[in-house]
Amino acid sequence: MDPTPSTAADSTAMESSRDRTPLGALGVAERTQADATPVEERDVVFDCQQVGVRYSGTRALRDVDLKIHSNAVTALIGPSGCGKSTFLRCLNRMNDLIPGAAVDGQIFYHGEELYQPQVDAIEVRKRIGMVFQKPNPFPKSIYDNIAFGPRVLGMKKDLDERIEQTLRRAALWDEVKDRLKEGALGLSGGQQQRLCIARALAVEPDVILMDEPCSALDPISTSAIEDLMLSLTNDYTVVIVTHNMQQAARVADMTAFFSVDQGETGTRCGVLIEVDRTERIFTNPAHERTEAYVTGRFG
Amino acid sequence: MQATHPSSAPGGRPRLAATSRRLGERAIIGTLALAAGISVLVTVGIVIALLVPSIEFFAEISPAEFFGTATWAPLFEPPAFGVIPLIVGTLSTTLWACLICLPLGLGTAIYLSEYARPRVRQTVKPILEVLAGIPTVVLGYFALTVLTPTLRTLGWEVEIFNAFSAGVIIGVLLLPTVASLSEDAMTAVPRSLREGSFGLGANRFQVSTRVVVPAAISGIIASFVLAVSRAIGETTIVLLAAGQLARTSFWPGDSVMTMTAFIAGTGSGDVPTGSIEYKTIFAVGLTLFVITLILNIISIRLVRRFREVYE
Known part of the structure; x- marks a missing residue:
């Protein structure tokens, strides 16, 4: 499905995505401060050491550093079943909700181990928001969707103002400001997904996890959400799972390539092959398997 | 054109005409329509059977006396036909039944759907369904011979026949219905909605009460409506445990006669066909039917207004 990205074309695509700034028009500052320091020298938000996941005893992912x-x-890119979504769900302890899921290894979030017993998964998810593959607005009004998070977390002060700011931040305000009390399910798929991003932003998280956020959307909505992702890095850390390599090339500073290891008994287990700056993953990967994947020789 | 693509086979039948195999399909459609038709006809028949003697009744007794006075003694001399005590008796037992089965049933449903581990759910649900299968006559005697004496032992001077015992046991009878139907409605709410709210830092209780219950509200209300209708219509338990004393009292410890208890009790006695006593049974039955119908209409309206439709 993904055409082979040629080296030159790919890097231009990346340049142009950086230059595309409808953000200025939205009153969002451009990516100046964040761009100044190289990615690898910025603060480490997650430090994952030997992370693995088992579902009811079957290993789905192992040894992710x-x-x-x-x-x-x-x-996070890679073929189906490589554990990239599973890994993403470890970062806000979403796997806790799946009966039989067990996470091993250690994930340090700003130096604090996420899976130590004293850590409360609810506290984790307040700081690490999530956007899902299929837009999942609540069957409530647009207003109540955004207000849900602040309400359950007791952030009820200046709620109207918070909702307006959040919707502006998600580039949705102009489209919905006259129908805040209408049902969210009346929005288009792309609008619903931006609403879900806005909903996640409303509780002022530190990190936004996105699990294939554009896979159910048309190209125009996808482009709007990619622009949004780029603008979010001024204030947030974004981790995105995508099966679309061009999307990774367009939006990501860093790319991690996951793949599947076939065990001798026929079991399949996800592994991290390499992580590097996006341009290096797509132009000069260190591993043969990465190269095979990004050039389309392996699906 | 006609030569190369003949539109008809020899004999004038269009080539695309249905073959005889479609007869089977017609028969199936006919059978299904008949099945639907029979249930409609039966309902209409019941309404007519209720209406005709009731109209004759109201020709003799004015609706003003029937609905406006509070003395019920149709079998005595002089007879009195004020239905208010029966309605109050019904509302009283129904109230206690609902106070038991609605909150406990919803609580059970939330627990089973949102909190219980799969193994607990697989154990508790069948037990609940066994409870729903206990014959009402057994529950009626349980109310009369176990619950009422227990209440008296605990120091509450209830009458031997009382609205409270009967109502509570009706509530117990209906609890599995409410729990099971509500749980089904809540289980049907997509996991993505739960994950969306967990992802915002909501705790399990907030997810249950602010996302799952609102999304499942039409199913939950439907289970409530069914429970209320069945509580109003429940006969055996009230006949055995609530008594036969028609009086206008909401006090839970008092003996009351419900509409259903009157119908069943009088109907099993020696009332001559066509007499005013006989027609009274139908008038009360029609009242019961209309009350239940109005409740159903109100609750359907409520559901339409408040439900949150998910995809």
Whole structure:
């Protein structure tokens, strides 16, 4: 499905995505401060050491060592079943909700181990928001969707103002300002997904995790959400799972390539092959398997 | 054109005409329509059977006396036909039944759907369904011979026949219905909505009460409506445990006669066909039917207004 990105074309695509700034028009500052320091030298938000996941005893992912840096977009790419979504769900303890899921290894979030017993998963998810593959607005009004997070977390002061700011931040305000009390399910798919991003932003998280946020959307909505992701890195750390390599090339500062290891008994287990700056992953990967994937020789 | 693409086979039948195999399909459609038609006809028949003697009744007794006075003694001399005590008796037992089965049923449903581990759910649900299968006559005697004496032992001077015992046991009878239907409605709410709210830092209780219950509200209200209708219509338990004393009292410890208890009790006695006593049974039955119908209409309206439709 993904055409082979030629080296030259790819890097121009990346340049142009950086230059595309409808953000200025939205009153969002451009990516100046964040761009100044190289990604690898920014603060480490997640330091993952030997992370693995088992579902009811079956290993789905093993030995992931990965650092995720602040104010950048990190993309997780790889073939189906490579554990990239599973890994993403470890970062805000979403796997806790799946009966039989067990996470091993250690994930340090700003130096604090996420899976130590004293850590409360709810506290984790307040700081690490999530956007899902399929837009999942609540069957409530647009207003109540955004207000949900602040309400459950007791951030009820200046709620109207917070909702307006959040919707502006998600580039949705102009489209919905006259129908805030209408049902969110009346929005288009792309609008719904931006609403879900706005909903995640409303609780002022530190990190936004996105699990294939554009896979159910048309190209125009996808482009709007990619612009949004780029603008978010001023204030947030973004981790995105995508099966679309061009998308990773367009939005990500860092890219991690996951793949599947076939065990001798026929079991399949996800592994991290390499992580690097996006341009290096796509132009000069260190591993043969990465190269095979990004050039389309392996699906 | 006609030569190369003949539109008809020899004999004038269009080539695309249905073959005889479609007869089977017609028969199936006919059978299904008949099945639907029979249930409609039966309903209409019941309404007519209720209406005709009721109209004759209201020709003799004015609706003003029937609905406007509070003395019920149709079998005595002089007879009195004020239905208010029966309505109050019904509302009283129904109230206690609802106070038991609605909150406990919803609580059970939330627990089973949102909190219980799969193994607990697989154990508790069948037990609940066994509870729903206990014959009402057994529950009626349980109310009369176990619950009422227990209440008295605990120091509450209830009458031997009382609205409270009967109502509570009706509530127990209906609890599995409410729990099971509500749980089904809540389980049907997509996991993505739960994950969306967990992802915002909501705790399990907030997810249950602010996302899952609103999304499942039409199913939950439907289970409530069914429970209320069945509580109003429940006969055996009230006949055995609530008594036969028609009086206008909401006090839970008092003996009351419900509309259903009157119908069943009088109908099993020796009332001559066509007499005013006989027609009274139908008038009360029609009242019961209309009350239940109005409740159903109100609750359907409520559901339409408040439900949150998810995809």
